Amino acid sequence: MENFNIVWHYKDLLLKGLGYTVFVSVAAILIALCVGILLSVMRMGGDSLPSRILKKIVAVYISFVRGTPVLVQIYIIYQALAVMGLNLSNLASGIIALSLNSGGFIAEIIRGGLTAVPKGQTEAARALGMSEPKILMRIVFPQVFKVALPQLTSEFINVIKVSPMLSVLAIVELTRTAQRLVTQTYINLPFYIAIAVMYFVICAGLEELVKLQKKRLERR
Amino acid sequence: MAESRKPVISVHDLAKNYGELKVLRKIDMDIYKGEVVSVIGPSGSGKSTFLRCLNYLEELTSGEIDIGGVSLKGIDEDKHNKKLNEKAAKVIRKNVGMVFQQFNLWPHKTVLENVMECPVQVKKANKEETKKKAMELLARVGMDGKADAYPTQLSGGQQQRVAIARTLAMEPEVILFDEPTSALDPEFVGEVLNVMKDLAQAGMTMIVVTHEMGFAAEVANRVCFMDGGYVIEDGTPEEVFKHPKSDRAKQFFSKILNV
Numbered sequence: 001m002e003n004f005n006i007v008w009h010y011k012d013l014l015l016k017g018l019g020y021t022v023f024v025s026v027a028a029i030l031i032a033l034c035v036g037i038l039l040s041v042m043r044m045g046g047d048s049l050p051s052r053i054l055k056k057i058v059a060v061y062i063s064f065v066r067g068t069p070v071l072v073q074i075y076i077i078y079q080a081l082a083v084m085g086l087n088l089s090n091l092a093s094g095i096i097a098l099s100l101n102s103g104g105f106i107a108e109i110i111r112g113g114l115t116a117v118p119k120g121q122t123e124a125a126r127a128l129g130m131s132e133p134k135i136l137m138r139i140v141f142p143q144v145f146k147v148a149l150p151q152l153t154s155e156f157i158n159v160i161k162v163s164p165m166l167s168v169l170a171i172v173e174l175t176r177t178a179q180r181l182v183t184q185t186y187i188n189l190p191f192y193i194a195i196a197v198m199y200f201v202i203c204a205g206l207e208e209l210v211k212l213q214k215k216r217l218e219r220r
Numbered sequence: 221m222a223e224s225r226k227p228v229i230s231v232h233d234l235a236k237n238y239g240e241l242k243v244l245r246k247i248d249m250d251i252y253k254g255e256v257v258s259v260i261g262p263s264g265s266g267k268s269t270f271l272r273c274l275n276y277l278e279e280l281t282s283g284e285i286d287i288g289g290v291s292l293k294g295i296d297e298d299k300h301n302k303k304l305n306e307k308a309a310k311v312i313r314k315n316v317g318m319v320f321q322q323f324n325l326w327p328h329k330t331v332l333e334n335v336m337e338c339p340v341q342v343k344k345a346n347k348e349e350t351k352k353k354a355m356e357l358l359a360r361v362g363m364d365g366k367a368d369a370y371p372t373q374l375s376g377g378q379q380q381r382v383a384i385a386r387t388l389a390m391e392p393e394v395i396l397f398d399e400p401t402s403a404l405d406p407e408f409v410g411e412v413l414n415v416m417k418d419l420a421q422a423g424m425t426m427i428v429v430t431h432e433m434g435f436a437a438e439v440a441n442r443v444c445f446m447d448g449g450y451v452i453e454d455g456t457p458e459e460v461f462k463h464p465k466s467d468r469a470k471q472f473f474s475k476i477l478n479v
Contacts, residue, residue: 134342
């Protein structure tokens with residue numbers, strides 16, 4: 001019990017770490033959504049040569065993202081951005097690495113969702129004169145996101161759970177904060193239990209929120 | 221019909237292939253303002269493909285379609301026609317509406333939103349005025365009571381009537397109907413045909429691919445019988461139904477009219 005009081009003593013630092021975790025995750029999720037949508041649009045083209053090349057690029061990108069460890073991806077992105085001469089903070093590099101990773105998975109989720117929108121729906125929009133970007137924005141994606149919401153939520157939770165890996169870039173998010181406190185105080189289990197609870201509350205909270213939203217959508 | 225007038229739609233030598241399969245071989249047809257044309261024929265005769273070519277839901281293999289001063293051209297003659305066709309389609313789709321067999325209402329939008337979507341998004345029309353007009357159109361098809369319902373809450377007949385209102389909202393000169401009653405339970409066919417009858421009486425130019433011979437005989441003032449990618453009969457309902465010239469048409473009518 002004594003040890004748990006020490007956890008409470010460091011609550012401000014832990015909450016600050018949590019703040020970083022939430023910030024990094026939310027930023028990464030938002031950028032990942034854009035990346036996922038972009039990748040999906042890139043592979044919607046027909047059989048012309050440029051479309052085929054684009055599709056190949058997306059396919060290679062996604063198999064790379066899926067087939068290599070996140071940690072390795074984080075190192076590569078961090079170093080690659082530096083080599084490219086972009087003078088970004090570790091935080092920005094970390095967010096970019098997470099977004100590029102998650103974007104690949106989101107593109108796969110969107111691919112599944114696209115099959116839920118019958119071809120006739122886009123045809124009707126086209127026949128009524130709607131432009132292709134408008135059709136995607138107003139007819140296709142709203143429906144895709146509705147059916148893909150459960151999988152997207154898992155992906156978002158995944159981003160939160162992968163975010164501790166950013167500690168390798170010396171980003172002091174929740175897990176890194178706990179590690180530091182452990183080395184300072186020589187007390188470990190209470191800190192790790194505390195952050196586990198904090199992660200759980202965030203992830204479970206997100207899941208509940210989505211469930212509520214889903215119920216609201218389904219009432220239609 | 222009066223030959224001196226300019227046709228609304230003019231089709232020359234239209235052909236359409238899917239790879240090796242020749243769906244449309246050679247179609248020539250002029251359609252004039254106010255005409256109600258029923259396109260009939262056996263499955264696989266190319267009726268729906270023909271209709272879909274008219275507002276460029278299908279690429280043309282060869283030949284030409286002129287609508288309101290712009291034309292679609294076959295891509296076999298020149299690959300660059302694809303780009304030109306895409307441009308022309310934007311103009312054509314403003315004049316030519318389409319109603320589908322499967323209704324194709326957008327399920328994430330209410331009935332009213334379905335009708336308002338394109339005037340607001342494509343024509344950038346004023347929202348309040350569009351809403352007023354949309355309600356008038358829904359009243360015209362007898363669906364104003366369901367303005368706030370979602371499509372999945374409606375019967376097939378109701379959905380199709382909404383789809384017709386959605387097409388009318390864009391104020392097209394011509395409406396293409398692709399088997400508008402084929403996906404309906406029998407008890408809902410009448411309500412959709414009645415809406416189409418009203419449109420015809422109001423002078424709308426309509427091309428209707430249909431299996432409803434009753435509608436073709438009663439409402440259409442012109443009937444085209446298609447088979448094997450050709451139009452092989454083209455005349456008044458009286459001429460085509462009572463005195464078909466071709467054996468194919470005679471066979472077809474003897475089969476379906478005896479049922």
